[in-house]
Amino acid sequence: GAGVSQSPSNKVTEKGKDVELRCDPISGHTALYWYRQSLGQGLEFLIYFQGNSAPDKSGLPSDRFSAERTGGSVSTLTIQRTQQEDSAVYLCASSTGVTQPQHFGDGTRLSIL
Amino acid sequence: QKEVEQNSGPLSVPEGAIASLNCTYSDRGSQSFFWYRQYSGKSPELIMSIYSNGDKEDGRFTAQLNKASQYVSLLIRDSQPSDSATYLCALPRGSSASKIIFGSGTRLSIRP
Numbered sequence: 528g529a530g531v532s533q534s535p536s537n538k539v540t541e542k543g544k545d546v547e548l549r550c551d552p553i554s555g556h557t558a559l560y561w562y563r564q565s566l567g568q569g570l571e572f573l574i575y576f577q578g579n580s581a582p583d584k585s586g587l588p589s590d591r592f593s594a595e596r597t598g599g600s601v602s603t604l605t606i607q608r609t610q611q612e613d614s615a616v617y618l619c620a621s622s623t624g625v626t627q628p629q630h631f632g633d634g635t636r637l638s639i640l
Numbered sequence: 641q642k643e644v645e646q647n648s649g650p651l652s653v654p655e656g657a658i659a660s661l662n663c664t665y666s667d668r669g670s671q672s673f674f675w676y677r678q679y680s681g682k683s684p685e686l687i688m689s690i691y692s693n694g695d696k697e698d699g700r701f702t703a704q705l706n707k708a709s710q711y712v713s714l715l716i717r718d719s720q721p722s723d724s725a726t727y728l729c730a731l732p733r734g735s736s737a738s739k740i741i742f743g744s745g746t747r748l749s750i751r752p
Contacts, residue, residue, distance in 0.1 A: 560739070569744035570684070570728070583739055618683055626672045626732050629740060631683040 529553065531632035533619050539638045542611060548604040548635045552621030559602050560629060561594060562618045570618070576602065577625060606637075614639045643667060646729055646743035653750055659716040661746050663729030666710070673705060673712045676728040678745065684728055688714060719750045 532551040540546055552559050561573040572586040576596040587593070591609075596602040606613055616636050620629035645664045653659040661675075672691055676684035690696045690703040690712065704713040712731075716723055729743040 570742045572739060572742075575739045625739060628674050628686045628689050629730075630686065634683050 531619055531621050531630055533617075533632035533635050535635055536633060537636045537638075539640065540609060541640050543608055545605065545607045546609055546637065548606075548617050548619075548637070550602045550604070550619030550621075550632060552600065552602070552619070553630055556621035556623055556630075557599070558622045558625055558627075558629075559596055560620045560622075561602070561604050562620065563615045564618060564634075565615045573604070573617075575625075609637075609639045611639045613637060643733065643741050644729055644731065644743040646727075646746045648744060649747040649749075651746055651748050653719050653748065655719060655721060655750055655752050657719055659719045659723065659748055659750070661714040661716075661727050661729075661748065662711060663713070663743055664711045665729075665731055667731075667733060668707070668710065670707075670731045670733075672732055673703070674730040674740075675701075675703060675712075675714045676730060676742075678726045678728060680725075716748075721750045721752060724748060724750045 531553055534549045538546055557578045559576040563571045563573055574594045575583040591607045594604045616634040618631055618634045620631045622629045643666050675688040677687050678684040688701055688703040690705045693705050693707050696703045700717045702715040726745040726747045728745045730740050733741050
């Protein structure tokens with residue numbers, strides 16, 4: 528079956544521009560996560576959606592970052608007024624519940640010039 | 641103490657030997673434990689889940705869980721060069737977990 532799909536796979540943009548990253552989770556997965564991974568570093572948790580509950584936004588690094596999940600399925604991570612330190616791979620994962628293993632997409636590699 | 645701790649490595653193991661990767665955690669309420677493998681430039685992929693004390697075997701991989709001592713290990717038998725990757729330990733935070741916590745990973749290198 529289809530796995531977690533992320534788009535675009537690569538994004539290059541100028542400092543100060545807004546970007547939108549998309550994640551389409553595995554069908555039926557109620558939990559959706561966003562992570563950020565800088566080169567050579569570990570996974571940095573950003574935000575977590577579980578069903579219709581309020582999202583856990585505790586990992587968002589600043590108010591320039593926001594995320595939505597519409598209809599309990601597709602999620603969009605938006606970064607406003609991008610900075611060079613936002614350059615990283617943004618990974619999305621989904622699972623059937625928080626205590627269940629996560630399945631990752633291939634990520635979006637974001638480069639801010 | 642970090643919630644999930646792993647030795648960053650690199651851990652160098654000769655081909656054909658057993659690679660042993662360890663992870664310790666601080667929350668005694670944790671019930672589920674996962675090992676992920678991440679190749680350079682790729683996203684993490686799940687290789688093992690373990691929920692009960694003891695050993696769980698899957699092919700060349702064995703996960704070992706000791707809740708009393710709060711550690712979980714991953715053994716890789718007959719190590720191959722293709723096993724060279726970073727291995728991440730992950731677990732839900734607490735009995736009323738709201739998210740998965742990942743360790744920073746151990747980089748494993750299998751030398752021919």
